[in-house]
Amino acid sequence: MDALKSLLPFYAGSVKCIFIDPPYNTGSAFSHYDDNLEHSLWLNMMYPRLELLRELLAEDGSIWITLDDNESHYCKIMCDEIFGRNNFINNVIWEKKYAPQNDAKWLSDNHDHILCYAKNKEKWRPNLLLRSDEMNARYKNPDNDPRGSWKAGDLSVKTYNANTDYPITVPSGRIVNPPTGYCWRVSKEKFDEMVADNRIWFGKDGNNVPAIKRFLSDVKDGVTSLTIWKYTEVGHNQQAKQEVKLFNSEDVFDTPKPEALLQKILTLATNQGDLVLDSFLGSGTTVAVAHKMNRRYIGIEIGEHAKTHVVPRLRQVIDGEQGGVSGSLNWQGGGAFRFCELGVSVFDEYGSLNPEIKFADLAAYIWFLQTKTPFVFSDGIKPHTPLIGVHENTVYYLLYNGILGDKKPQNGNVLTRKILAELPDLADFVAQGKTIVMYGEACRLGDEALRQNRMVFKQIPYHVTDK
Ligand SMILES: C[S@@+](CC[C@H](N)C(=O)[O-])C[C@H]1O[C@@H](n2cnc3c(N)ncnc32)[C@H](O)[C@@H]1O
Incomplete structure (x- = not known):
């Protein structure tokens, strides 16, 4: 709280993306922090911090909060109040585990929630994600079209319009109509134009139901993120543990997030040079990934692991470590960070100006x-x-x-x-x-x-x- 307050005079309205992974209130005692607060105390702990975090967010910024079923739904209501329900973006589901836990008494919980809010939904837009090789591989060029690879897309649509319901004679001579209840996507004139421009595919033998050729060169530079994030794409809990073992193998941090998860959030929510904030820093995943992605960052951590885990981790990042997302980012090392400890507060416990303040x-x-x-x-x-x-x-x-x-x-x-x-x-x-x-x-x-x-x-x- 004090750290957040002390950032306000310098960074209010400047943070492009806040990621927090606060204690989930699972009732556990982890080796580096306790995670067992009475429910209303947990809400009371979070509320004023979220209010300060909102003040730090830029007008076109966003906040991402990971939680599980213990508190996520209560936090959603609280965030609706703080950020405005109209600024809620999505509840992303992250598949954090893949194997069922057979000793679970009820169901084997294998997802976390990531609540995402914009400071102002009208001003915030996520970036697109890079198209994967697998996605691009779906585009082929069986007719050697000089415009490059393409993928066949449906010519029929379900929103029925009698004006675009007409028979089509395919090159083999067969007559095809849209399926019952459907119509074609384009008018007869437009269809003829597309045929003339070789934008309709009738199959190798000219006998297929016509399809629209969608060219790879015409699709957006990237893809819009879905809201279910699989471990195959963003990693899982065990992978995260393996990653942090690299930095402190004797005292492995219990609840880290995988670097790929942070990479995805920072790709969606920031550009190079933007400022990222994580005020429940843990082992430092957010700042390590922000560093590798050339973002500016501020991390806050109350525990000693700020020194025993985060600092060594960032030092190794600077030295060019090759764990986590380093490979996919072609990370070679470099850069710097500053480690600060809280100084005296402006006001003392009685609300008077602290004489030691500079x-x-x-x-x-x-x-x-x-x-x-x-x-x-x-x-x-x-x-x-x-x-x-x-x-x-x-x-x-x-x-x-x-x-x-x-x-x-x-x-x-x-x-x-x-x-x-x-x-x-x-x-x-x-x-x-x-x-x-x-x-x-x-x-x-x-x-x-x-x-x-x-x-x-x-x-x-x-x-x-x-x-
Ligand atoms: C779930 S962990 C975060 C893990 C982190 N995302 C990572 O990848 O390593 C939650 C962290 O919040 C810290 N924490 C708990 N209460 C805090 C507070 N009031 N201020 C700052 N950090 C706090 C705990 O010490 C713990 O390191």
Whole structure:
């Protein structure tokens, strides 16, 4: 929660794809985390995190949540409330196991649910999946058509229209009609045009029911994903375990996801360079795959395995490991990541500003509070003057932590005439008619001086609040 909150000032509205694989609430105690919460506690744990995740999603972003029958249906209702029922995309069924478990008391459960929501269904569209060689192999060229391979498609359709119900004489002389209740897909004129253009196939002997030639060159560059994902395509639980053994064979992570599953989600939901987030990172599958697919990523993990499993895994990815989806992506290694630990929070347990908070962090927090847009360090440099930034017609300054050089408590954090003269670019902004919002510990200027400088003073900590 704290990590998600601390990301908001920098990444709100910027994440293209969130994948989470939270504890399923199976009642188990796995070696790296417990998975046994009372049902309402599980919902209470998830709700505020999902709300924060929604704030982090980009307008054209999507979130994918894996669960099983323990909580998936309850989570669906909760997500309807948080993301909007109209933004629900699908409940993908992933075949996570293939062999029946004969000691199962009732049925042998072999699928997980993957709930998918868009931040805004009208703005989000999934990418197409690459056509497989197997799909392309269904296209042949028995008549050596110069337009290339093709596949025969039905000429008849079930939505009946009397205007396109007509007899056709095939080259052998036989007369064929659409099956009872069906009609042809095209009018007689269009059909004749297609025959003239060699787009109708009557079979090798010219005696078959006519079919439409669908050329490989005319089909879309890819295929639309189905909602049932078989293990043959995206892997299964045991395969995932084999994959993570590579990174920590002594202490194998219990519940990883296969890399191919993440590859499919990231293919559908992101493009190169997009930002991916997983806030229940586990053994790091999401970030490993995102790295290999040239996506930017953020992973959050509460357990020690962030260090013992994820870090070694990413190091090996950078070194060019060849497990998981490396082969299919032609992964050769490279790139980098940063490992961060949570610092002090902006507010202490009583809701007061934490005195240990650094200037740049408070600046980012205030910026987000005021503008609701992510704070971007210009040229990657942390802010080092009181000027935080300009948003629309308002300029934000912050006097805190002796940013002007005087580290004595209070000094330099209090707005005086001397400090006013030192504020970068103030006169220009005032001349441009901008509104100046100044955060500081105290203000020694009178109302008239504030008015002349088009300035609103906000006192820290009182005007900095997460309420
Ligand atoms: C099912 S595992 C994720 C596995 C992961 N998808 C993989 O491929 O390895 C769930 C993870 O969520 C972590 N977790 C549980 N509660 C958390 C929380 N409040 N914040 C962050 N991580 C949490 C657990 O430590 C565990 O590693």
